[in-house]
Amino acid sequence: MSILNRITTFDGTRDALRPLDRVDNVKQASGDFRKQMLAGPKVRYYQSFELVRVPYPSKYGYLNAHTGPSPYIHLCNRLFVIQFESSEGLKTLLASPSDWEHQLETPFFKRLTDSYGVFAPVSEALVFRKTDTVLNILKKIGLDPADVDYITYDHLHTQNVTRWLGGPGRPGLLPNAKLLVMREEWESTHSLIPWQNQWYCPGGIDGVPMDKVILLDHDTSLGDGSVALVRTKGHTEGNHSIVAHTPEGLKVTSENGVSVEAYVPALSPVPGVAEFARYTGAEVVLNGNTAEYAIDQYISMVQEKSIAGPNPRDERYPNIAPSSESAGYWLFPRTAPGFRVGDLQYGTLQKAPPARKAA
Secondary structure (H helix, E strand, C coil), X not given: CCCEEECCCCCCCCCCCCHHHHHHHHHHHHHHHHHHHHCCCCCXXXXXXXXXXXXXXXXXXXXXXXXXXXXXXEEEEEEEEEEECCCCCCEEEXXXXXXXXXXXXXXXHHHXXXXXXXXXXXXXXXXXXXXXXXXXXXXXXXXXXXXXXXXXXXXXXXXXXXXXXXXXXXXXXXXCCEEEEEHHHHHHHCCCCCCCHHHCCXXXXXXXXXXXXXXXXXXXXXXXXXXXXXXXXXXXXXXXEEEEEECCEEEEECCCCXXXXXXXXXXXXXXXXXXXXXXXXXXXXXXXXXXXXXXXXXXXXXXXXXXXXXXXXXXXXXXXXXXXXXXXXXXXXXXXXXXXXXXXXXXXXXXXXHHHHCC
């Protein structure tokens, strides 16, 4: 059992010339993958934590579907702390460790804040809810930064990775951590076309030591197979989804959709979303701020919900845990989804031995 193992289940599923054939192929492969993963071990620990809530354009969150009065939805960004077994012992993964305190230079959010002018302090206080930080959460749960083995993001929009892994002239705050990232995402982040760069933190990966980066070329399972990183191209070129086998089944995390009901839009109370699903026949609604690969993203969202299966808390919805979930907010009327995942916890955090912390 190695730390990284290639998954071949989805190989070739997107090669068909006809998009709907690709959808069918991905659905079938997802069912096979789901059975395989459910037959294997569960993660030792899984917990999500709210970090920050930010305004996000409704026209992107529910691409082509939203018709409500609010130009924004409120996105709740979460950190996921996951522990799994491997041949090298217990490993700790941070999924979506957003360093939001140091990534507000992302052009979209900087322009939004600048537009408030003299009212910026009040306006920012109203629309940005700063709940917690990654380092504070680690401290609260008793996890030393040196205990973190890996970090990963479903994509690198807004992320400032250098603070965690280090950059020119400064060490990383997670001294033993390595970034797991799809090669396409890493390379495209180095060479952004203009409308892409509005969503990436300037210098967010500059100077990160390459011995701290693990580039993935395939769908990959981690350790004992209780966690998988599955390529779900669409929201960005190198987007991937984090799949974790929990006591409540397979939890699938990405930002391809901004809510669970984006995967079953016919159930959505958000204005326009159910109607869009009715007249188009769409079975998902994309989170499309850059719309780089819309057909691929549609297929990826179908893949995600097919892997996830039904949510045990309400089987009308898939077992999706969005990395940034629309939360509803009084300033943004009629944007509250009909179903919210909220924070999750399974298992008990295992502490690393003292020798690891001193390494």
